[in-house]
Amino acid sequence: MQRTQIKKYIASPLNYIGGKARILDQLLPLMPNDIDIFVDLFCGGCNVGMNVPSNYTIYNDTSRPLINLLKALQRMKNDTIIKGINKLIDEFEFSRTRDHDFAYYGGGANLGVSVYNREKFLKLREKFNTFPQKNSQYYIILYTLILFGFNNQLRFNEQGKFNLPVGKRDFNTTIEGKLVRFLDALRAQPHEFQTKDFRHFDFKNLTANSLVYCDPPYLLTTATYNEKSGWTLKDEHDLMEVLDSLNDCGVKFALSNVLQHEGKQNVVLLNWANQNNYNIHDLFMDYHYSNYQKKSKKPESKEVLITNY
Template structure:
């Protein structure tokens, strides 16, 4: 039976509610990682919930979303207080709600109903302004972050023309958001952020003391990152081949994925597992329990798994 991290442990949370974020699964995932890691590589870092909580001598967090990585690099090289001042300026300039200072009743809203009715027109004005920006300065990144905070489910989504296109959400930049941002910014100094296609990451520089984690978009689930053919069968096959090559070099890896969801089965992943019986597959759930891989299909809910070669 694998050891488990205590549920009382405090994890550093990403300031972004990135689709597929692993914060809630960290108590299951991290105990399955190697105990000693020299260089940790997260090929699809997303919101960076995993990378910022891993204990390693050197950490690479990579993602093909250039805007995301630019934002993280900005946070890494910026003082929180200076960024907070920029955030406050954006909120004030676009007349967005600030319940941390004024409460909900000031805006004719309550916590249950949310702030979308008040913020909608102000949010759309900010979104239009952001999509017209050409210079990526501190003001740009403050607007980028506030767009995400005030957007539906605090998520990131761009259309095919590169324009941010989510509608307004129910919440604003509250005290909890501020605390998450400050803690995250103070915890990423040792992370190197890169934006490459996973196939372009130079894994040849890695040694047997290093560790690669892959959390790609899930082929059989519907999410914003799968729009516009963002992840397809060819990508899935290329990633699995890459992991096999790492295994041949005796490099350790872990893969997060979904075997089945809502009646669909990831046949590519299932076939790959059958061809590699030495790989271990752990089913994950929100009861914080782990179990070894069994050939039992779980139809009614997503069968999210962690696959390792060690």
């Protein structure tokens, strides 16, 4: 079974693992109306916060490189960003599939332009990892690395070095259009960015008309953000305590998660939701094209949205 999303939303120019772009048509109708402050507590690529109507949006994520990149891009003019990317493409002689197909660069559907771009990408990555200051050019290089990197993701090692390998795609017309639409919408939206651990986020200014949306790493799945036990059972319990506290204060919350994945079940999460009489909304999420998911004959993932309203 595959679904097609009918409505068009503002899609993030960042392919953040676990992003909700493909199920926005299911999520948004489950959000309350007349939201004064919307908190995207684990914002990632900002797909949800960008598309939920509210008077004010707070994007929060512990990834400082991510938040700093978003802040830098919104400060620059679109033409400056696009010209900067194209200048790097010319300098490092990357592919341009907006002008030629994969075959022109010796690639195909499976490899894309990865073989053609690999050495060029490594040179750009080295340039970035030794760049002397975090100015506008630094962030243009970073975003170009994301465009040409594996799955268009953002990842740094423990030494703070960008360490993803080359990807299959490049800077085509689709991603350029997505980037421009997203940045225009972001600049027009009343918002702020924060980089707080969810346990230390300040919720005191929220009201009964606010909504805290959580899309944390999932215990039952593996992705670049939690493949090294970055999200533990303690984190899961701590988040549930935070959400219970919000509920006690009369603040609405919505939690995205999976209750079942490859034959495993998140019993802790299920019991918590049931014991507190929270609402569990079943969603359809097709992981077929998600590279971080392992092929398995076990039952598919059961994606849900848990709400206290």
